[in-house]
Amino acid sequence: MVVRPHVSNYPDPVGLGKGERLSLGESDPDFPGWIRVMDTEGRSGWAPEEILERIGANQARVLEDYDATELDVFPGDQLTVRRELAGWLWVCNDKGELGWVPAAATESVSS
Numbered sequence: 001m002v003v004r005p006h007v008s009n010y011p012d013p014v015g016l017g018k019g020e021r022l023s024l025g026e027s028d029p030d031f032p033g034w035i036r037v038m039d040t041e042g043r044s045g046w047a048p049e050e051i052l053e054r055i056g057a058n059q060a061r062v063l064e065d066y067d068a069t070e071l072d073v074f075p076g077d078q079l080t081v082r083r084e085l086a087g088w089l090w091v092c093n094d095k096g097e098l099g100w101v102p103a104a105a106t107e108s109v110s111s
Contacts, residue, residue, distance in 0.1 A: 002077040004105040008070035014045030016066040022047075024058045031102075033086030048085040071099035079106065 016022070016039065025036030028046060035052070037060070038044040045068045052060040071093060073079070079101065083090040088100045 001107055001109045002073040002075055002079065002101070002105055003107045005072075005074045006070070006101050006105045007072045008099075010045060010068065010070060012043075013068035013070065014039060014043050014047070015068065016047060016051075016062045018062055018065050020062045021055070022052070022060050022062065024052075024054075024060055031087050034088075048088075050085055067098075069099040071097060071101050073101050073105060081106075 014037070016037070020039065023038040025038065025044070028034040028036070031046075033049050034046045035049050036044060037047045037052075047066055047068065051063050051066055053063055054060050071091065073093070078094050079089070079091040081089050081091050082098070084103065087103050089103050089106060090098065091101055092098050
C-alpha cells in the first residue's frame with residue numbers, strides 16, 4: 001500500500017530494448033544503482049545498472065527490455081509488486097497500469 005505520494009517528473013519515459021547500446025551519464029546520488037542513460041536517438045532517462053553490461057567507460061548494452069514509466073501514486077493506493085530493483089518497485093495498480101514507484105513510498109500489507 002502507498003503511504004507517501006509519488007508524482008513522476010518524467011512525462012516521456014525512455015524504453016530500452018535488449019541488446020541496445022547506450023551512452024552512460026552520471027549515477028543517481030539519491031538512488032544508488034541507477035544511472036542516467038542516453039539511447040542512439042538522444043532520448044535519456046534513468047535505468048538500473050543491474051540491467052546493463054558495461055562495454056566501455058561510457059557505453060553499455062541493455063541485458064533485458066526495460067520501460068522507465070513511473071506511476072503517480074497517493075496514500076491508500078493498492079499496488080501489486082512485480083519486481084524490485086535498487087530501491088524501486090515495478091508495480092501494477094488497481095487500474096491495470098504498470099510502472100515504477102520508489103519502495104520508500106510503500107509499505108507491505110498482509111492480505
